[in-house]
Amino acid sequence: xxxxxxxxxxxPPASPPLIxxxxxxxxxxxxxxxxxxxxxxxxxxFLGENVAIIGPSGSGKSTLLHILGLLDRPSxxxxxxxxxxxxxxxxxxLAVLRNRAIGFIFQSFNLVSGESALENVAxxxxxxxxxxxxxxxxxxxxxxxxxxxxxxxxxxxQLSGGQRQRVAIARALVTRPAVILADEPTGNLDSRSxxxxxxxxxxxxxxxxxxxxxxxxxxxxDRAARVLRVEDGMLVEHDAPAPYLDHAVAPAxxxxxxxxxxxxxxxxxxxxxxxxxxxxxDAS
Numbered sequence: 333x334x335x336x337x338x339x340x341x342x343x344p345p346a347s348p349p350l351i352x353x354x355x356x357x358x359x360x361x362x363x364x365x366x367x368x369x370x371x372x373x374x375x376x377x378f379l380g381e382n383v384a385i386i387g388p389s390g391s392g393k394s395t396l397l398h399i400l401g402l403l404d405r406p407s408x409x410x411x412x413x414x415x416x417x418x419x420x421x422x423x424x425x426l427a428v429l430r431n432r433a434i435g436f437i438f439q440s441f442n443l444v445s446g447e448s449a450l451e452n453v454a455x456x457x458x459x460x461x462x463x464x465x466x467x468x469x470x471x472x473x474x475x476x477x478x479x480x481x482x483x484x485x486x487x488x489x490q491l492s493g494g495q496r497q498r499v500a501i502a503r504a505l506v507t508r509p510a511v512i513l514a515d516e517p518t519g520n521l522d523s524r525s526x527x528x529x530x531x532x533x534x535x536x537x538x539x540x541x542x543x544x545x546x547x548x549x550x551x552x553x554d555r556a557a558r559v560l561r562v563e564d565g566m567l568v569e570h571d572a573p574a575p576y577l578d579h580a581v582a583p584a585x586x587x588x589x590x591x592x593x594x595x596x597x598x599x600x601x602x603x604x605x606x607x608x609x610x611x612x613x614d615a616s
Contacts, residue, residue, distance in 0.1 A: 347378070347379065348414075348415050349376040349377060349412070350377055350379045350413070350414060350510055350511060350542055351375075351377045351411075351412070351413055351414075351511065352375065352376045352377075352410075352411070352412040353373055353374055353375045353376075353399070353409065353410070353411050353412075354374060354409055354412070355373070355374060355408065355409035355410070356370055356372070356373040356374070356375075356396075356399060356406045356408075356409040356410075356411060357371060357372055357373070357406060357407050357408040358392075358395050358399065358404070358406050358407050359408075368565050369392045369565055370392050370395055370399075370406070370565045370566075371564070371565040371566050372566070373396065373409070373565075373566065373567045374567070375560065377511075377544060378542075379510070379540075379542055380537070380540050380541070381542055381543070381544075381557060381558065382534070382537045382542075382543045382545075382555075382556050382557045382558070383543070383544050383545070383556055383557070383558045383560060384544075384545045384546075384552060384553040384555075384556035384558070384559045384560070385397075385544065385545070385546045385547075385559075385560045385561075385562060386547060386548070386550075386553050386559060386560070386561050386562070387561050387562035387563055388563075391562040391563055391564065391565070392562045392564075392565040392566075393546050394515075394546070395565075396546075396562060396567075397513060397515055397546050399411055400513055400544065401430065401434055401436060402418060402426050402429060402430040402434065403430070405418075405419065406419075413429065413433070414433075414510070431460050432460055432507055433507075433509050433510045433511070434509050434510070434511055434512075434513060435503075435504030435505060435507060435509040435511070435512045435513070436504055436512075436513055436514075436515070437497070437500050437501055437504050437512060437513070437514040437515065437517045438500065438515050438516075438517075439516035439517065439519035439520055440520065441488070441496045441497060441499070441500045441520070442500065443488040443496055443499060443503075445488055445489055446487065447487070447488075448484065448485045448486060448487060449475060449480060449483055449484050449485070449486055449487075449488070449491070449499045449502075450468070450471050450472065450475065450484040450485060451471075452488065452499055452503055453471040453474050453475055453502045453503045453506050454467040454468060454470070454471035454506065455503065456503060456506055456507050457470060457471070457507065460507060470506050471484075471502070471506055472484060474502035474505045474506045475499070475502045477502065477505065478498040478499075478501050478502045478505075479498065479532075480499065480502065483499075493520055493521050493522070493525055494521055494522075494524075494525030494528055494529060497517060497518075497520075497521060497525070497529050498529065500517075501517075501529070501532065501533070501536075505536070511541075511542040511543070511544060512533070512536070512541055512542065512544070513544050513546075514533065514543065514544070514545040514546065514547075516546060516547055516548065516549075517529060517530070517533070517545065517547075518530060518547070518549060518552065519548070519549075526549070526551075530552055530555065533545070534555065543556075
């Protein structure tokens with residue numbers, strides 16, 4: 333099979349990608365030399381897609397995740413989020429964009445012991461400046477959405493591994509992000525809990541959420557609509573969605589999609605709340 337980039341096949345016009353990389357390179361200094369973790373990577377991921385990224389350890393997957401999640405900047409190339417070149421944003425505006433438009437799910441859950449599930453889920457809204465009453469309401473809604481309405485006041489230590497990961501998913505959803513980035517979300521779970529968690533993620537994606545999963549688990553990769561493999565810092569596309577453009581624009585108000593309430597996305601104006609945020613220059 334011929335190597336390809338992470339760009340879907342050509343098709344009729346559609347809205348621009350939610351996230352797009354153009355010639356992304358990331359170099360790290362090691363003594364007097366430089367090591368390339370990513371080498372001129374191109375990719376496009378559209379609203380509502382379910383994409384898995386696979387590859388061996390040391391291939392560049394984690395570096396790619398950090399760039400996708402605005403946790404790191406490329407050494408060269410362009411990373412566009414909702415059509416905005418992220419290199420034009422200062423650190424404060426990047427932090428706002430990351431907090432409000434991207435949800436993270438980690439293998440190790442990253443929950444705070446001593447705080448209830450509800451408090452853990454509400455935490456990102458504190459940084460977003462949301463008032464306490466709304467924070468609690470939205471956290472309760474997110475926990476109910478992942479089936480933990482009866483575990484809201486439990487400490488993480490009182491929950492099973494699968495339940496802790498559901499809390500982490502609820503926390504990722506509470507900001508109503510455009511995309512969820514899941515880093516080995518089932519890595520610390522048994523097979524049954526893994527299947528339950530990924531089924532939940534698929535349900536959320538079917539409602540309109542964009543899902544990008546980094547995984548070593550081929551069973552998870554097999555359930556994605558598109559699989560990208562990272563090898564030696566380069567991206568190889570294995571399976572393209574057919575037709576991928578069916579997922580390019582999700583209905584306004586669909587779960588996880590941050591469409592403007594007054595307008596549907598268009599090629600000229602994606603209508604994303606993200607872009608509204610950037611236009612306002614809100615870095616609070």
